[in-house]
Amino acid sequence: MKWFVALVVVLNLVVAMYGTLKQRPPLDVHAQEVSPGQVKLLPPSWKPDASAAQASAPVAAVIKAASAPEAKPMASAAKAQAKPAAKAEASKPAPAKPAEKAAEPAKGKAVACYSWGGLSDSLLARVKGGVPQLKLKSGQLEEDSKEESKGSGRFWVYYPPLATQAETKTLSAELKDKGFTNYIVSNDEFKGNLSLGLFSKEDAAKTLVARLKAAGYDKAMVKSKEQTSKQTTLTFKDLDAAQAEQLKALQKKLTPGIALKGC
Incomplete structure (x- = not known):
């Protein structure tokens, strides 16, 4: 039963160290002083049985969790901050597309x-x-x-x-x-x-x-x-720019005294 007593002592030390680490910044565990009377050396031939190995598994998990850096809390905080930022970004209205240019009038259109x-x-x-x-x-x-x-x-x-x-x-x-x-x-x-x-x-x-x-x-x-x-009046409708210029030139040449009138 000596090995069982030693295991209990080790568990007590681990629990005490875990409580200390939770309250204060992490310290070097190896720097802690332990009373020699509380340490029990095991013989070289000692081996734990199956039940002891199963019992020590949760303790090892606790030690691993206690010694791991605080990466998970930091990652969780970063993830929590990223979610509101992503929501705010998604809620922003999409940038307005530049208005399409009005269609240019077709060449030769009636003017x-x-x-x-x-x-x-x-x-x-x-x-x-x-x-x-x-x-x-x-x-x-x-x-x-x-x-x-x-x-x-x-x-x-x-x-x-x-x-x-x-x-x-x-x-x-x-x-x-x-x-x-x-x-x-x-x-x-x-x-x-x-x-x-x-x-x-x-x-x-x-x-x-x-x-x-x-x-x-x-x-x-x-x-x-x-x-x-x-008396006859000629009406020229739906003229494009070229036709209008030709008509003006024709009027000045043939009837300078009879001007064109808009209609």
Whole structure:
């Protein structure tokens, strides 16, 4: 039983050392003094039996755990600190991607619309001769024509027809006898009226009317003659930059006095 007593002593020493190591910084175990009376030397031929070996296994595990450096607590602390950092990193919003650049307008895209008018028949023929160089597509050119009336700068003196054609003929003969040249209109809206003259100045026309009234023919009248002409406007739509520049150059060349207008 001597070996069992020695084993108990060793266990007591290990437990005492473990308690000391838990309370104070680790010290060199070999530097601790042990009373000689507490140490029991075992004979060289001593061997522990199986039950003693099993009993000493937990003690060895305790000694190993006590002598091991504090790596596991430090590793656990580092791991605990890493988890919140990882969570904070994961909670950060992802960096915003740079906004994609807006699509650039396609080359040759329609950029302009112009109208060119009013063009007389002669000017229209001239302009249409230059239009093919613009290389227009279907639907890019529209044509709009209308009739316009404007004064011609001439003044017409006339006398309204009488109740019957025979009376009008008699009146015409009387006027001719008194020196007023005339004829009966037969081919327009004033059919049956007596035409007494066409003047370039309004004063001259009014002078003739005054002479007729003095002679007893007080129904003579003056009318400003109007001319009807056709005016055409060309509309150029959906022009690209090159076509717009060519159109401007064409307008300056063919009709300097008729400018292009935006539409």
